[in-house]
Amino acid sequence: MTDFTRISCQQANELCALEATQIIDVRDAAAYNEGHIKGAVHIDNASLTAYVEQADRDTALVIYCYHGNASQQASQFFIQQDFTAVYSVNGGFEQWRIELPEDLAT
Numbered sequence: 001m002t003d004f005t006r007i008s009c010q011q012a013n014e015l016c017a018l019e020a021t022q023i024i025d026v027r028d029a030a031a032y033n034e035g036h037i038k039g040a041v042h043i044d045n046a047s048l049t050a051y052v053e054q055a056d057r058d059t060a061l062v063i064y065c066y067h068g069n070a071s072q073q074a075s076q077f078f079i080q081q082d083f084t085a086v087y088s089v090n091g092g093f094e095q096w097r098i099e100l101p102e103d104l105a106t
Contacts, residue, residue: 004075004086009096023062026074038105057083064089
């Protein structure tokens with residue numbers, strides 16, 4: 001079984017710019033509504049099954065959380081669901097907010 005890849009905010013940003021990429025936010029809904037990475041979709045336990053059923057498993061999937069810990073668990077889950085290119089963002093949203101604030105949406 002393939003494992004997910006941990007990448008920096010900059011690498012994630014470059015990946016999203018270069019190819020069709022799905023980006024998901026696994027933080028709570030309130031945090032997502034306060035601000036998120038442009039183009040990110042919020043996923044929680046209630047929407048997870050529907051997302052997995054409709055998502056393209058061969059399109060790169062970039063996952064972030066608050067600080068990069070929960071996204072690793074989520075990334076492993078998506079690998080187990082046969083997604084082929086899964087990336088967890090080191091430092092999560094908080095690091096992204098510091099490094100790439102221009103790429104945030106509110």
